Amino acid sequence: MSPVIGVILMVAITVILAAVIGTFVLGLGDQLGDTAPQATFTIDDNSSQTINITKTGGQSLEAGDLVLSVDGERVNTSFPGDTWETGERKEIGNGDSGLSDWDSGEATVRIIHDPSGNAIFERTWDFS
Structure with a gap:
């Protein structure tokens, strides 16, 4: 009976290894680590000089991983601070942005x- 169990275990290990290797060879493994975080935001009290964004929910975010885009153009400044927690408001000035x-x-x-x-x-x- 033990040779049968040994063969079953060897087949199972081979199938698992093939699946893992296949995932990385096909490039699916690269996409697993690059998922976007989940968070919610609101924009408030903006003018033509500033954009004020408040994080209203979701997981903590690394501010350095985030980029602001206005009409498809990336703003040339980063969000202030190291992390962005729920309830925090970030202000980006138009003069600092290059736009x-x-x-x-x-x-x-x-x-x-x-x-x-x-x-x-x-x-x-509407920034007017």
Whole structure:
């Protein structure tokens, strides 16, 4: 009876190894570590000079992993601080951003999780 159990275990180990190796060979393993975090935000009290964004929920975020985009252009500044916790408000100034067209009316504001390349927040805002 023990030779049968040994063969079954060897087949199971072979199948598991083949699945793991196949996953990484096909590139699926690279995508597993680059998932975007889950968080919610609100935009408030903005003007043509600043964008104020409050994190309203979700997991803690590394501020250095986040990029602000206005109408598809990445802002040339980072979010202040090391982490972004729920309830915290971040302010990005237009003068620091390298962009000069926030006062042109409506713009699409995005927060992009840079390691994964995914937008984790998107909203149209009127800067006039």
